[in-house]
Amino acid sequence: MAEWLEVPLQYHTERKIIHVDMDAFYASVEIREHPELKNKAVVIAHDPRKNHGHGVVTTANYVARRYGVHSAMPAAQALKLIPSNELVFVPPHFDLYRQVSNQVHQIFHQVTEMIEPISLDEAFLDVTHNKKQEPNTIKLAKWIQQQIFKETHLTCSLGISYNKFLAKVASDHNKPIGRTIIRPEQALVFLHDLPIEQFFGVGKKTQAVLHDLNIYTGGDLIKVPQMTLIRRFNKMGFIMYQHARGVDDSPVQGQRKRRSIGKERTYSPEIQAEERVKRQLQLISQLVAEELAKKQLHGRVLVLKMRNSDFVTTTKRQSVDQYLNEAEQIFKIAWQLWQTYGDLADGIRLLGVTVTDLYPQSFENIDLPLFEQ
Amino acid sequence: MKFTIDRLNFIRQFNNVLRAVPSKTAIQILTGIKFDLTEAGLKLTGSDADISIETMLPVTDEALKLQIESTGSIIITARFFSEIVKKLPEETFTFEVKDNLQVTLTSGKSEFTVIGFDANSYPHLPEVSDASQLEFSADLLRGLINPTVLAVSAQESRPILTGVHFLINADGLLAVATDSHRLAQRKLDLPNVEGNYDFVIPGKSLTELARMLADYQDDVQLKITDNQVLFTFGQTQFYSRLLEGNYPDTTRLIPTDSTTTIQIDASTLLASVERASLLSHESRNNVVRLQVNPAENMATLSSNSPDVGNVEEELSLSSLVGNELDISFNPDYLKDALRAFGSTEIKLSFTTNLRPFTLVPSEDAEHYIQLITPVRTF
Structure with missing residues (x-):
């Protein structure tokens, strides 16, 4: 059927994008630290047997994956799928993963500053213009892969193409230790x-x-x-x-902009008194304001998050005309929202305040000193 | 209760009372207007708790063609009623309260039945009998409200700033409003005023009052108590709550000297700022920049939006005196201020790019001043 309107596509195939995906990253880091785990089915999760059956799989190594275990699966299910003599639960050590991830990023920085991190174990690199002046992207990819192995003893899979979408498709194509290129004519x-x-x-x-x-x-x-x-x-x-159609013009964005800054607190026992809500909102607003000041940001939307004892979570947002950055302003709006929507009937087990729609503070409307003496 | 009345003249009065009626309210009964029919005429009352308006439609007003068959009181849901009366077919309509608070409206061959509410459930309007009294012409009152109310704060965080501050004493009358980024002040010499008055009227009340007074030519009586003010004009009584608290001392904020002044026609400058703000509105900081260059006797206004483009234009000045200046500000504040001046020559006075600047009419700097704070960019 012919359509009456169709937006024409533009093909841009001159960019060179690499998607780097660390192979079973958290599990691989743990095995590197504990070589005796090498042939075990390693599942990065809190052991559900010691944790009242709770826990979610963060990562599983390739041995565990063969049994059908994958990330985001309840840890209790891994228990059923993997024979107990092979199965090892390792609780996640995020500080360590972050440290290794930084190490990997050091290598990226030797190639380009156009790095878009997706998570600790995944990133896009735009190497169209690279610091090594290397026109051959396959050579460059090979160097990155080898360098990562040399410095971290970890393997990764790389996808190479002319945009981010295809680069990611490519890195998924051949894992682990893969290197796949999708050229424009192959897309x-x-x-x-x-x-x-x-x-x-x-x-x-x-x-x-x-x-x-x-x-x-x-x-x-x-x-x-x-x-x-x-x-x-x-x-x-x-x-x-x-x-x-193999079209994706989204740029590789350096540091992603922070969209919001928020803080929350959980309460056990639950909050029963309004006065305590007020004090806590003042405290949380203060923390948010400090964080905003540290990052030189201000925002125009405030979100109040409330959770009662039945784990029912409510969020209410309020837009304001003037950018928020001071604790007092933030608290005032949060408190207004609480007074309109807050409900203490079931107790409050969590309060959170977030400022979003953030922008750098690059201007300031000067105030008349009305209330100063 | 039964009466017949001229439809269009009724609607005009009814809609004035409707100004006080909130569309949403915690107190359900306030979405209604109270009808009190006596031998003297029909009294309509509407209120949102901050503003209350009472208007009398006297039997003696011939244009109303009011015919009273039997007296009584009832409350009618206001907005819906207004829509009905607007669409009734004939010149007049008849309003009759039947059993169980049912109200029938007949006009020609059309008959509506709507549900009314017991008049006794309507709140009593406050008594203001022992109040001090003042009298102004409607013209003077409009001239006080319109140039100042534009500067009240829209933010509830400082409630006192949402109103206009009135100070009346032997020196005359001073009306001031500020939202802390701009300030508007009107001064009047009032001969023969006795006593001292100091009160803050909510901006919203004044805006509605000014609209009601738009075509009114006679005098307006003011009665002021501790917490409210009553304006009486014609057959209408307009009550407003006063804002509680101390209004900040603003006199010390108005600069007395300047280092750069320009004179320009207000409407010419308004047109320039409107053009510049087309771009500033597309940028997230909404800032317009004014550069004054005395050496070349020139001032330029500019703005840019990284996503759209930029604008720059030279202002047609009448005069320029003083130092070089490069200042940024929110153009919307300047636009509001300039609109209040109309088409007259004004004087803008600056000190530094981080200090407030002022606008006054070149002819009469004493009685009207607008002040705007700049935006610091970094």
Whole structure:
């Protein structure tokens, strides 16, 4: 069916993007620290047997993955899937992972300053112009991979392409210790058989809707008219349309801007008295203000988070005309929100205050000294 | 209770009372307007607890064509009622309260039945009998309200700043409003005033009052008590609550000297600032920059938005005296101030780029001043 309006796509294939994905990062770090774990099924999670059955799998090594264990799975399920003589639960040591991640980033910085970290174990690098003056991206990728191994004894998988979406598809293609390049002329072939759930932004919900429309692969997706996708999925629909055609112009963004600064506190026993809510909101507002001052930011939206003893969480937001950065202003709005929406009937076990819509403080409207003597 | 009345003249009066009626309120009964019908005429009352308006539609007013068959009282949900009366077909309509607070409205062949509420459930308006009394012409009152109320604060964080401060004594009358980024002050010489008055009227009350007075030419009586003010004009009584608390001393904030002054026609400057603010509004800091260059007898206004572009224009000045200056400010404050001046020549006085600057009419610097604080950029 012909569509009455279609936004034309522009192909930009001159960029060189590398996606670096550390192989089973947390598990690999733990094995490096404890070599005796090497042939065990290592699951990074609190042991559910010692933790009242709670716990979620953060990462699993490749031995554990063979039993069908994957991240975000309840740890109790790993217990059922893996024979107990092979299974080892290791509680996560994030400080250590962060330290190793920094080490890896040092290597990235030798190549480019255009680094976009996704998480501790994943990052995009734009190496179109790189510090090593190396025009051959495959050579560059190989150097990064080897250097990471040399310095950390950890392996990673790399994807190389002309945009972020394809670079990530590429790094997923061959793991562990893989290195995959998708050239512009290969993009459509690669995407044709790619399962729809591996497209960016396609979660469980979208996946179900797409399956209902008989869309299972990139090849199915490319047949769907642009406006159909946009009407169905709005902005995300247009992104899917572009990705199906190997188009993704999103830049590799250095340090991502902080979108919000918030602090929260949990209370046990729960708060029962309004006066205590007031004092706590004053305290939390003070902490938020200090953090804003430290980062030289201010924002125009305040979010108050409240959780009662039944773990029912409510958030209420308020936009203001003037940028918020002082504890007193922040508390005032938080307190107003509490007075309008707060409910002590079930006790309060958590309070949180967040300032969002943040911008650097680069200007200040001077105040008349009305209340100073 | 039953009466017949001219529809359009009724609506005009009803809509004035409707100004006080809140669209949303915690007190349900306040979404209604109270009708009190006596042999003297129909009294309408509306209130949002901050503002209360009472208007009498006297039987003696021939334009109203008010015919009273039987007296009584009732409350009618205001906004809905207004919509109905607007759409009734004939020149007049008849209003009759039947059993169970049912009200029928008949006009020509159309008949509505709406539910009323017991008039006894309406709050009593405050008594202001023992108050001090003042009298102003409507014209003078408009001239006090409109140029000052624009500077009241919209933020509830300092409630006292949401009002206009009035100071009346032997020196005359002073009306001041400020939101801490700008200030507007009007001064009047009042002969024959006895006593001292110091009160703060909410900006919202004054805005509504000024609208009601827009076409009124006679005198307005003011009665002031500790916590409220009553304006009486024509057949209408307008009550407002006064704001509690001490208004800050603002006289010390107005600069007495300057190092750079420019004179320019207010409407010419307004047009320039409006153009510049097209771009400042697209930028997140909403700042316009004024550069004054005495050596070349020139002042330029500029603004830029990183996402859109920039603007720069030379101002058509009448005069320029003093030092070089480079100052940034929120153009919306300047626009509000300039609109209040209308088309007259004004004088802008500056000291440094971090100190407030003032605007006064070139002809009469004594009685009206607007002050704006700059924006510091870094």
